[in-house]
Amino acid sequence: xxxxxxxxxxxxxxxxxxxxxxxxxxxxxxxxxxxxxxxxxxxxxxxxxxxxxxxxxxxxxxxxxxxxxxxxxxxxxxxxxxxxxxxxxxxxxxxxxxxxxxxxxxxxxxxxxxxxxxxxxxxxxxxxxxxxxxxxxxxxxxxxxxxxxxxxxxxxxxxxxxxxxxxxxxxxxxxxxxxxxxxxxxxxxxxxxxxxxxxxxxxxxxxxxxxxxxxxxxxxxxxxxxxxxxxxxxxxxxxxxxxxxxxxxxxxxxxxxxxxxxxxxxxxxxxxxxxxxxxxxx
Amino acid sequence: xxxxxxxxxxxxxxxxxxxxxxxxxxxxxxxxxxxxxxxxxxxxxxxxxxxxxxxxxxxxxxxxxxxxxxxxxxxxxxxxxxxxxxxxxxxxxxxxxxxxxxxxxxxxxxxxxxxxxxxxxxxxxxxxxxxxxxxxxxxxxxxxxxxxxxxxxxxxxxxxxxxxxxxxxxxxxxxxxxxxxxxxxxxxxxxxxxxxxxxxxxxxxxxxxxxxxxxxxxxxxxxxxxxxxxxxxxxxxxxxxxxxxxxxxxxxxxxxxxxxxxxxxxxxxxxxxxxxxxxxxxxxxxxxxxx
Numbered sequence: 001x002x003x004x005x006x007x008x009x010x011x012x013x014x015x016x017x018x019x020x021x022x023x024x025x026x027x028x029x030x031x032x033x034x035x036x037x038x039x040x041x042x043x044x045x046x047x048x049x050x051x052x053x054x055x056x057x058x059x060x061x062x063x064x065x066x067x068x069x070x071x072x073x074x075x076x077x078x079x080x081x082x083x084x085x086x087x088x089x090x091x092x093x094x095x096x097x098x099x100x101x102x103x104x105x106x107x108x109x110x111x112x113x114x115x116x117x118x119x120x121x122x123x124x125x126x127x128x129x130x131x132x133x134x135x136x137x138x139x140x141x142x143x144x145x146x147x148x149x150x151x152x153x154x155x156x157x158x159x160x161x162x163x164x165x166x167x168x169x170x171x172x173x174x175x176x177x178x179x180x181x182x183x184x185x186x187x188x189x190x191x192x193x194x195x196x197x198x199x200x201x202x203x204x205x206x207x208x209x210x211x212x213x214x215x216x217x218x219x220x221x222x223x224x225x226x227x228x229x230x231x232x233x234x235x236x237x238x239x240x241x242x243x244x245x246x247x248x249x250x251x252x253x254x255x256x257x258x259x260x261x262x263x264x265x266x267x268x269x270x271x272x273x274x275x276x277x278x279x280x281x282x
Numbered sequence: 283x284x285x286x287x288x289x290x291x292x293x294x295x296x297x298x299x300x301x302x303x304x305x306x307x308x309x310x311x312x313x314x315x316x317x318x319x320x321x322x323x324x325x326x327x328x329x330x331x332x333x334x335x336x337x338x339x340x341x342x343x344x345x346x347x348x349x350x351x352x353x354x355x356x357x358x359x360x361x362x363x364x365x366x367x368x369x370x371x372x373x374x375x376x377x378x379x380x381x382x383x384x385x386x387x388x389x390x391x392x393x394x395x396x397x398x399x400x401x402x403x404x405x406x407x408x409x410x411x412x413x414x415x416x417x418x419x420x421x422x423x424x425x426x427x428x429x430x431x432x433x434x435x436x437x438x439x440x441x442x443x444x445x446x447x448x449x450x451x452x453x454x455x456x457x458x459x460x461x462x463x464x465x466x467x468x469x470x471x472x473x474x475x476x477x478x479x480x481x482x483x484x485x486x487x488x489x490x491x492x493x494x495x496x497x498x499x500x501x502x503x504x505x506x507x508x509x510x511x512x513x514x515x516x517x518x519x520x521x522x523x524x525x526x527x528x529x530x531x532x533x534x535x536x537x538x539x540x541x542x543x544x545x546x547x548x549x550x551x552x553x554x555x556x557x558x559x560x561x562x563x564x565x566x567x568x569x570x571x572x573x
Contacts, residue, residue, distance in 0.1 A: 110421040
């Protein structure tokens with residue numbers, strides 16, 4: 001098996017000769033927890049440079065898909081490929097260096113509670129580079145500025161931050177090593193509409209600044225409208241027949257909004273439909 | 283008429299026993315692999331000094347007050363509890379021997395370890411459990427750090443190296459507490475107190491007690507970190523991880539104490555065979571006894 005080329009932090013995103021080639025790929029991937037399948041026979045390609053939005057109801061496996069793509073979870077069946085090379089069977093230690101090509105904004109930001117904002121953003125730099133203290137200091141402040149945070153925020157503890165600030169610090173930390181691929185797990189959940197727009201703009205700005213590949217898990221259709229090149233919709237396995245595919249939609253945002261599939265239009269327009277009757281029966 | 287659905291037979295005692303056995307084997311296997319992974323990181327590379335120092339401070343310095351209080355009261359309680367029996371046999375002057383032997387061989391290491399399993403082990407399991415629930419452990423992995431190297435190795439080293447030191451402090455303050463109470467409240471002559479302490483407490487007893495506490499420290503660290511890493515979801519999961527870590531550490535400390543006690547006793551008999559016999563004869567003679 002050919003190893004994926006290790007990427008040095010701060011190198012330019014690798015686009016290569018074919019910018020539209022699949023940079024990440026799931027091939028017939030299933031994943032179960034205990035005896036419950038969350039994902040079943042999923043195949044998905046993420047092309048270099050695109051912004052892909054994964055949408056779907058809570059519990060349909062979007063966040064699990066993200067963790068499978070970055071190698072934080074192993075599939076129960078199927079293959080996960082980075083640049084066409086399978087990563088299944090490689091240990092976590094082997095993946096650590098290659099994983100630096102990813103920046104990951106976690107659902108709750110996952111800031112380290114014991115460290116202040118500066119240390120959180122500097123963590124990846126200290127862990128993976130031999131930068132001088134001065135250079136780390138400059139880089140951290142630059143990343144904080146990129147996400148609209150003043151230098152005075154650097155010495156606050158995560159517990160002192162609002163939800164929006166936490167997300168922005170999480171984004172600054174994800175961007176610190178200048179990754180090729182950025183994964184956003186529900187970046188706007190729990191934020192007010194203005195802060196949601198701020199985060200959406202940051203996602204766009206990040207892509208405009210460098211030719212990064214972005215994958216965004218979201219429930220917010222405003223985010224989809226603003227940032228997505230392509231949309232993939234997952235459906236919960238509990239609502240599907242055994243032979244139905246779990247990905248119920250794949251296309252552009254415009255196609256999602258005009259889809260005739262009631263499962264897609266219900267989600268896109270936020271209509272409960274027959275779900276209200278199901279709830280009434282309970 | 284058949285309903286068409288397969289009904290699950292009710293659980294019997296054998297089912298429960300089987301499930302329990304599988305759970306135990308799974309947990310032991312998981313803990314073993316977890317420990318082996320940690321040992322491999324001990325060899326491959328320690329985390330940065332700052333990370334180690336933070337853990338050492340948390341485990342060592344911040345546990346000192348509670349360990350000192352525990353040691354002091356163990357020494358004083360031992361003096362009070364033993365005095366009446368020794369007084370009946372007119373052997374009060376030998377109280378120092380029983381207090382200090384009990385303290386350095388058994389009570390100091392075990393009670394300090396139990397106290398630290400609650401303070402340090404519970405805190406470690408809760409902290410790592412919270413980190414798991416809030417995806418901070420995944421964030422570490424995503425940022426190129428290995429959670430075992432970054433989180434488990436420093437905690438293991440802190441417990442393994444500092445719990446014996448804390449035990450030594452507990453022993454020392456316990457010895458002082460026992461002496462202080464014996465001399466001031468029980469009117470025992472200080473010279474005889476120390477004379478008999480010195481005669482009966484060997485360096486083997488002290489080192490054996492401290493060696494046991496190294497095992498206790500290692501067990502507390504590995505069990506607590508493992509429980510934290512395998513924490514269930516939500517606040518309930520974190521609470522359960524902290525409780526499980528304390529209960530399991532407590533049981534393992536007692537089990538280890540028994541087996542290490544057997545080994546150390548066998549060693550004592552080999553090293554001090556002649557000396558033990560002569561001490562026994564002298565003791566019986568001093569009682570006006572049978573020799």
